[in-house]
Amino acid sequence: MQPLTSRSKIVSDKEMTIKEKLYLPAILGGMWITLKHWFKKPATLRYPEVEREFAPVYRGQHVLKRDDQGRENCTACGLCAVACPAEAITMVAAERKKGEEHLYKEEKYAAVYEINMLRCIFCGLCEEACPKEAIFLTDRIVHTEYERETFIYGKDKLVEPIESSERIDVTKRQKHLTEKQ
Ligand code: SF4
Numbered sequence: 001m002q003p004l005t006s007r008s009k010i011v012s013d014k015e016m017t018i019k020e021k022l023y024l025p026a027i028l029g030g031m032w033i034t035l036k037h038w039f040k041k042p043a044t045l046r047y048p049e050v051e052r053e054f055a056p057v058y059r060g061q062h063v064l065k066r067d068d069q070g071r072e073n074c075t076a077c078g079l080c081a082v083a084c085p086a087e088a089i090t091m092v093a094a095e096r097k098k099g100e101e102h103l104y105k106e107e108k109y110a111a112v113y114e115i116n117m118l119r120c121i122f123c124g125l126c127e128e129a130c131p132k133e134a135i136f137l138t139d140r141i142v143h144t145e146y147e148r149e150t151f152i153y154g155k156d157k158l159v160e161p162i163e164s165s166e167r168i169d170v171t172k173r174q175k176h177l178t179e180k181q
């Protein structure tokens with residue numbers, strides 16, 4: 001019968017040779033293969049002690065950016081939510097009151113801004129749709145949790161810290177987005 005692939009082997013019940021009966025050459029051959037792998041560069045990393053460097057285009061957890069003066073960039077226009085194919089973004093807009101100019105850049109801001117990380121497919125369309133450079137995807141990982149509710153990320157998790165030393169660097173994403181245009 002014609003074999004289906006060139007790798008197929010004909011199995012026969014012929015008598016084993018003395019070498020085959022000893023088994024030792026086959027065992028040593030197997031050990032030699034194992035030994036060779038000891039000196040090869042491993043394909044895996046010892047995570048979490050060692051972390052793999054992400055590509056500049058990696059899309060991880062979102063950040064809501066502040067401007068140089070620490071004011072939230074987001075003006076709750078809703079364009080990111082409209083662009084989101086997974087319908088993962090919800091927000092409630094509010095009007096900036098007198099005395100809140102140091103908190104919010106525009107007259108309107110997002111009083112509530114939530115992303116459902118279980119629905120999000122990290123496509124990046126929200127950052128592309130944003131006219132205010134308010135939302136970016138970063139190289140941070142969305143950590144595993146036990147409860148579904150904990151995957152609803154609100155402003156407490158999304159807005160970057162006000163201290164300039166703790167801001168989230170998005171220059172790699174900004175550069176990538178500019179090059180795409
Ligand atoms: S990355 Fe894509 S799926 Fe996730 S919130 Fe943004 S637009 Fe929606």
Ligand code: SF4
Binds near residue numbers: 074075129135
């Ligand atoms: S993140 Fe950008 S697109 Fe989304 S509501 Fe805020 S300003 Fe509009």
